[in-house]
Amino acid sequence: MTVRTVAAAVFAVLVLAGCGGIAPDRVGAEQAARDFHTALAEGSSARACGLLAPRTLQELEDSTGKSCGTVVDKQGIPRAQEPETVDVYGNNARVVLRGDIVFLSQFGSGWKVVAAGCEPRHDRPYNCIVKGG
Amino acid sequence: MSSARSRTLRETVRDNGLGLVFGALLLLALLGQAFTGQAEINSQADTLGLAHVSFWEYVTSSNFTVDVAENWQSEYLQFLLYILLTVWLVQRGSPESKKVGASGRGSDREQKVGRYAEEDSPKWAKAGGWRTRIFSHSLVLVMGLVFLGSWLAQLVAGRSAYNSQQLSNLEDPVSLGGYLMAPDFWNRTLQNWQSELLAVGSMAVLSVYLRERGSPESKPVGAPHDETAVEG
Numbered sequence: 001m002t003v004r005t006v007a008a009a010v011f012a013v014l015v016l017a018g019c020g021g022i023a024p025d026r027v028g029a030e031q032a033a034r035d036f037h038t039a040l041a042e043g044s045s046a047r048a049c050g051l052l053a054p055r056t057l058q059e060l061e062d063s064t065g066k067s068c069g070t071v072v073d074k075q076g077i078p079r080a081q082e083p084e085t086v087d088v089y090g091n092n093a094r095v096v097l098r099g100d101i102v103f104l105s106q107f108g109s110g111w112k113v114v115a116a117g118c119e120p121r122h123d124r125p126y127n128c129i130v131k132g133g
Numbered sequence: 134m135s136s137a138r139s140r141t142l143r144e145t146v147r148d149n150g151l152g153l154v155f156g157a158l159l160l161l162a163l164l165g166q167a168f169t170g171q172a173e174i175n176s177q178a179d180t181l182g183l184a185h186v187s188f189w190e191y192v193t194s195s196n197f198t199v200d201v202a203e204n205w206q207s208e209y210l211q212f213l214l215y216i217l218l219t220v221w222l223v224q225r226g227s228p229e230s231k232k233v234g235a236s237g238r239g240s241d242r243e244q245k246v247g248r249y250a251e252e253d254s255p256k257w258a259k260a261g262g263w264r265t266r267i268f269s270h271s272l273v274l275v276m277g278l279v280f281l282g283s284w285l286a287q288l289v290a291g292r293s294a295y296n297s298q299q300l301s302n303l304e305d306p307v308s309l310g311g312y313l314m315a316p317d318f319w320n321r322t323l324q325n326w327q328s329e330l331l332a333v334g335s336m337a338v339l340s341v342y343l344r345e346r347g348s349p350e351s352k353p354v355g356a357p358h359d360e361t362a363v364e365g
Binding site: 053054055087089090091092093094103105106107108114115118120124125126128131132 | 181182183184185186194195196293294296297299300301302303304305306
């Protein structure tokens, strides 16, 4: 009885750990990254701004002194196409697209872009054109 | 009939008091850990402007799993080591130790196995062969499996929680092998091991000189300090 209870508890922990919690929403993160770049490519700044995380939107507007819709397409975020790899851990994700790397976080309203136009730096955080404060 | 049933229930509770109380305390502590952990993670989310997690999301997250698993593995390692080391090592004067000079596995007669098994000995103690060999080490085997399972859970869940942090810091996630070599994994592991080793070591030594009247973990209050393997 005791052995079986302990074994069941350990099994439950392993299953949860193996899943990393609730199955991560890879599709949602990938779609949000794709939508962000599609909106930029189509010149739909309002849609791109709607996909930015609150802190990232605020940082962009504070640093430029202008509304997101008028500046988001002038930041030099490289054009990007199909996602190549998607990593999701907890409420955070990194989507590597052909042309750009985007970091996202999950909010109540879905996945939002935390940083975009990112380039890796050795042993340091990515250097991103747009990111939260 | 009803009074017989209630007597049986009373007897069951009385006969299993230790297991039931520790089981209940475990559930309460886990529940407390879950609520306070959720509050902490949501406080961090506020700081970063991220979304809150629900109670269910938190208890099924890698953050909660790694915090539970890292403690479980160290507890089972502690008892695993204690069970094994006390076969050969002694502590003079400790009720936790065998008598000095009595270290080792013991003879079949002393262990009541095979042809020395008694009528009410467990079936696998009487059986002989591989069944008796396995049963002779079943406690360590199960404790060892739980230890390894919990440590593995710590590794897998710890990597997931670590990578979530990495991504929120705009850094690369690490592979399982990379996390196995990461300071985070070993710091979580060793900080738990050191406290368990301290607790079990001090129990073995302090019980030489100190007493708790009535506890089987202590010697009788009047037992001399150098008397070994005596329980109160």
